[in-house]
Amino acid sequence: MKNFMGRTMAKMNDNRKKGRKALKGFTLVEIIVVLVILAILAAAMIPALTGYIDKAKEKTAITEARNVLTAAQTIASEEYALHGTTSLNNAWVVGKLSDILALADVPSGSAAISDVTLDKAKITGLKYTTSDGSYDVTYSSTGFSVTTHTS
Numbered sequence: 001m002k003n004f005m006g007r008t009m010a011k012m013n014d015n016r017k018k019g020r021k022a023l024k025g026f027t028l029v030e031i032i033v034v035l036v037i038l039a040i041l042a043a044a045m046i047p048a049l050t051g052y053i054d055k056a057k058e059k060t061a062i063t064e065a066r067n068v069l070t071a072a073q074t075i076a077s078e079e080y081a082l083h084g085t086t087s088l089n090n091a092w093v094v095g096k097l098s099d100i101l102a103l104a105d106v107p108s109g110s111a112a113i114s115d116v117t118l119d120k121a122k123i124t125g126l127k128y129t130t131s132d133g134s135y136d137v138t139y140s141s142t143g144f145s146v147t148t149h150t151s
Contacts, residue, residue, distance in 0.1 A: 074103065
């Protein structure tokens with residue numbers, strides 16, 4: 001009987017070992033370790049990505065302002081060719097806002113142009129507010145500068 005029990009126990013141990021080898025997967029501890037590592041990486045990446053997104057939005061605002069400046073300059077040059085400098089002023093440029101935005105191919109929403117300075121038919125300064133109202137872009141002789149628009 002002892003021999004019989006010995007063989008039975010050995011057989012049960014073999015079956016148990018084979019059963020464990022057949023089970024494939026991750027333990028709970030392994031899964032938790034992986035999730036902790038992913039959480040640490042995400043916590044490190046989110047602030048960096050937020051900065052890149054803000055910089056991209058500022059570059060988009062500058063590009064829109066550059067397009068608006070070019071369109072405004074084109075329309076001002078046409079006006080100068082037709083009527084001379086007598087009709088060109090800040091109010092004239094702001095009054096042509098819809099034409100300028102259409103020519104610049106920017107979203108017209110609540111975009112605005114203000115503080116336009118002209119030297120004959122050349123635009124030397126301009127302030128552009130993006131259509132979503134989040135950025136003010138100012139053009140002057142030193143170039144473009146962006147400020148976050150606060151209501």
